Amino acid sequence: MGVIFSPIMAALNPIAIHLGPIAVHWYGVIIATGVVIAVILAVREGRRRGINPDDIYDMILWALPAALIAARTYYVVFQWPYYAKHPGEIIAIWDGGIAIYGSLIGAGLVVFFFCRSRFIPVWLMLDVAAPTVILGQAIGRWGNFMNQEAFGRITSLAFLQGLHLPNFIVNQMLINGAYRQPTFLYESTWDLLGFIVLMSLRHTPGLFKQGEVFLSYVLWYSFGRFFVEGMRTDSLMLFGGLRVSQLLSVVLFIGALIIWTYRRRQAVAPAAYLDGNPFRESSKLSK
Template sequence: MNHFAVITIDLNPNLLQVGPITLTWHGIFSVLGILATIRLAAWIATRDGFTPEQIYDGAFWAVVVGLIGARLHFVLENYRLFAGHLIRVLYVNEGGISQWGGVFGAMVGLLIWARWKKYSFWKLLDAAGPGALLGLGIGRIGDIINGEHHGTPTNLPWAVNYVNPRTLGQPGLPVHPEVAYEMILCGLIVAALLPFHFRLMRRLPPGVLGLIYLGVYAFGRFFLSYFRADQIEFGLRQAQWASALMVLLAIVFVPILLRRRDERGPTLAPVPLGGGGETRTPPPEPPLQPESEPASDPGRRNHVEGGSTRNPKARGEEPSASPPGQ
């Protein structure tokens, strides 16, 4: 195969090692991606009635369950690596997490927290959708550096060739930068939808917008996985099965949610939407209670909200023969 031009990557995937602890580029950008996800989700959710503190509380559960799901999915995908060595499942310092396992795990964690706190899971999903794609895109930068997810061989000008001795890629073999394709896909979806996010969020039932983000990404990811040299199970690559599941969830739940006719109201205290100075409609104020008066002042017993009527007998006046209002 003739390679007219390739992109050479000569970076050690391990940035720093202190004793048994290894700091990797993958780990750094994974953490940055998680932080970006939480920050963007909090910014969006505060415009749907939540407070940042509540979002950070929910994010804790999403991250914890998401990490468990990411590790569990990786173990299931690579069960041959752990056969006879189950203790290695706990060796997370050696790396090994699955992106889709993290996504589904985070959704489960968010659902558990929302049910516990009696919040709308679908509103939270709307807020988390763009943040999730932003975080996934940032996390892929670490994968580009370490070459962990092998692409299929190619002679295209943007093929990547990993030459570092410690690389997790395939040294000397130009391949498709499939994880870079995924990063671009995430960026395009966020760039296309985020400018219209609040407008769509007001017009669509809760949950639809979040499923659109994840469903469109999963649809694109399904086809991008053909450029990835992953193990094939039952005719498809492992990531394609997970992508198909996400697309299926979107196809099933979007019509169900669209049939809901209830308006999207504030979950908690309403806050300004920002930009055009528009605010969500606040809940109606409780009715004002009549003011209580001392029993010793019979002339003020007819006090009502906004003023009072006189008691003519108490003032020695003759009552008027005209009915009230005339």
């Protein structure tokens, strides 16, 4: 009789290191890594499109705290019955509980007002940022993995092994005595594919008008998020069992299509993405 090997059922430690009395969580380390990589890529592409790197750095200094506050606020609002009884946990973001859609709303508002104040085309800045944002989201989902959150319905060990996942992922999906669908992985994979698609297409001559790289990101992400969210068991909910993120995904998907169509039908077409920033001579840098 052959020997059947099974993974060692031990969850990964969510704490990366201790700095004295301070515990540094993998969740924060992974999120920070995604942000750093996103900023580096955005600065490099921004130079090509005529956006001063200092403008991007200045914008990030405002956008990051706004995104973090908005993401946590979004999450707490839709989980208020719990946090009303545990107000001391409202700021405990190291344990998870930040909503991506909330962070996008907060950062989006900063981008709009910042670009208006610096005479940078808002659509262009959003185009530059979009592929890096979805890559950051792909990386950030592994923070959920380390915290054993953003998981799906109960499944079997055989199902997870049938996906040919590494043992460390299978082990981590054993939550509260039951194996769970790795929905964090589904969304991370979808986001990574979106990053590859956007990066592969955005420099194609004549393909995108300014704003359409960003709108492509919205379409891609909201489409995938709708289906992944339907598989999760820890979704933020509205009345009648309606999932907040699914509703917002539908609104964003339809809204992006309408905006794309409207802008393409205008008498004066938007500038091409590759034309870059018309307010700087450096906008004519290499394409």
